[in-house]
Structure formats: structure tokens, C-alpha cells
Amino acid sequence: xxxxxxxxxxxxxxxxxxxxxxxxxxxxxxxxxxxxxxxxxxxxxxxxxxxxxxxxxxxxxxxxxxxxxxxxxxxxxxxxxxxxxxxxxxxxxxxxxxxxxxxxxxxxxxxxxxxxxxxxxxxxxxxxxxxxxxxxxxxxxxxxxxxxxxxxxxxxxxxxxxxxxxxxxxxxxxxxxxxxxxxxxxxxxxxxxxxxxxxxxxxxxxxxxxxxxxxxxxxxxxxxxxxxxxxxx
Numbered sequence: 001x002x003x004x005x006x007x008x009x010x011x012x013x014x015x016x017x018x019x020x021x022x023x024x025x026x027x028x029x030x031x032x033x034x035x036x037x038x039x040x041x042x043x044x045x046x047x048x049x050x051x052x053x054x055x056x057x058x059x060x061x062x063x064x065x066x067x068x069x070x071x072x073x074x075x076x077x078x079x080x081x082x083x084x085x086x087x088x089x090x091x092x093x094x095x096x097x098x099x100x101x102x103x104x105x106x107x108x109x110x111x112x113x114x115x116x117x118x119x120x121x122x123x124x125x126x127x128x129x130x131x132x133x134x135x136x137x138x139x140x141x142x143x144x145x146x147x148x149x150x151x152x153x154x155x156x157x158x159x160x161x162x163x164x165x166x167x168x169x170x171x172x173x174x175x176x177x178x179x180x181x182x183x184x185x186x187x188x189x190x191x192x193x194x195x196x197x198x199x200x201x202x203x204x205x206x207x208x209x210x211x212x213x214x215x216x217x218x219x220x221x222x223x224x225x226x227x228x229x230x231x232x233x
Contacts, residue, residue, distance in 0.1 A: 002047040007059045011039040011088045011111045016121065021105060023073050023096075031066035031073065038081070038111060039088040058083070071171075071190065071224040073097055078128075078145055080160055080219030084201050086113050087213065089158050091147045093126045097225055108147050110156050110201075123151045136168045137191040139223045153206035160199050160219055167194035171224070193221045 015034045023029030042059040045052065060081060077094040092107035106126055109119045130143030146159035171190035172180045199217035204210040 002045075004045045004047075006043050007037055007040045007061060008042075009037040009040045011037070011114045012116060014038055014090075014109055014111070014116055014119065016107045016109070016119065023068060023100060029066075029068040029073060031064065031068060031070065033062065033064040035060070035062040035081075035090055035109075037061040038090055038109065039083050039114075073100065074222075075102060075225040076139075076221065076223040078142075078219065078221055080158075080199070080217060082199055082215065082217050084199060084215035085211075085213045087111065087201055087203075088114075089199075089201065091158055093145070093147075106147070108149055108158075110149070110158065118149050118151070118154075118156050120149075120151065124149050134165065134168075134193065136165075137170070137193060137223070138189060139191055139193065139221065141165070141193065141195075141221060155202075155204045157202045158199065159202075160195075160217060161197050162195045163197040164195065165193055166196050166218070167192070169193075189226075190224050192223070195219055195221070 013034070013036050019034050020030055020032045023031070037060060040059050040061070042057045044055045046055070073096060075095045075097045077092055079092040081090040083089070088111045090107065090109045094105040094107070096103045096105065104126070106121045106124050108121055108124045110117055125148045126145070127148070128142035128145035131140050132143070133139070134141045141162070143162045144159065146157055149156040169192040171192060172183045172188055175183060196216070196218050199215055201213045202210065
């Protein structure tokens, strides 16, 4: 079997500021992330024996690197991306670990027709509502969460509304049996959840007609750590 896939970027490469987050008083811990193809076209050829088929669609590619394990510095994150109409978006709300004061890091990018039009995280407000405990994972899950970008008279909002949870993955399940037993005994309950639902992109600007677009979306909640901090937020 041979699978040949070609991904061609349509939206320009992007990174949030320098792309780096530094941890520790001396900044020696670092995590970096770069969406090289926020949105692109995909062509694929599949060959099995003498049979060949082709397909086409859209795709995404990012890359991350660093010198600290994410589960040691990050408590949880909401992360989503997608396209609707002429717009491409990438959003994330990252809550760092207790050692770093549960400090939030917001990531927000909206591009139109392949060019980034908004990405200053200091202009973004994150909100969530309808938070309830997920029965399978025990993690707090928001039915709705949104990123609102306000720059003068310009406003952009990307809002996600959950219809269902399509994946529950307990992070300990990927560990060798003996290590998993130790982790569970120590109270480790890390989980990864993926959701499907609707995304709403709204753009308003003084003197311009507002745009409101909606589409299907898939997004995730990665929960490395304890969620006890939720009661304080």
C-alpha cells in the first residue's frame, strides 16, 4: 500500500508573537509552536496493489518543540481551528500549572483570504459558559466558549457551541501497565476530550455591515493536571 499526500498552504504561515513561551524564574524552560499551514489544500493518491484512487480536501499542519514536558508546565487547554467562508481561525486558551499561578495564555488568529487580519492576544477576552462535570473523565467541560477580539471599533468573535463529545481518552491508558498502575495509584487522572459542534464567527466594524458566519467544528480539551483550580475561577 502506498499513500501519497500533498499539502499546499492557502493561508500564510503564522506564529503567536515569537512562538515561544518561557517557564521558570530564569526562563530556562521553553515551549514553542508554529502553525506552518493554518489552512491548505490537500491532494492524495492511494495505491493498493494494482488499484489506485485519488482524493482531495483541506488540511492543516503545525509543529511544536521545547525542552520541558508539557504535562509539567501546562494544566489544561481548549484548542480549536477551522475555516468558515473566507476566514481561517486558530484559537487556544492555555492554563499553566499551579507552579506558574495557573496563568492563562491566550492564542487567537483570524485570517481572511489567506492573510492574517487579527492576532494580538492582548485584545482578546476569553469566556465560557454551561460548565459541567463530564461523567466519563470527571473534567469540567464548557458547552460554550468564545474568544472576543476588540481593537477600537473593530470586533471579531469566534464562538464554539458543543453538540457532543466524540472522544474520551485517558492519558494513563497510553502508559505501560506497571507505570499506569503507579500513576493511577498516585491520583493521576489526565484526560483528552474532543468535541463536535457549531462555530460562529462574527465580524463588526464601524461603518461596515456586520458579518456572521457559521459552520461545523471540532475542537479539544486537553487536561494534563488536576482541575481543583476551577473552583477559584
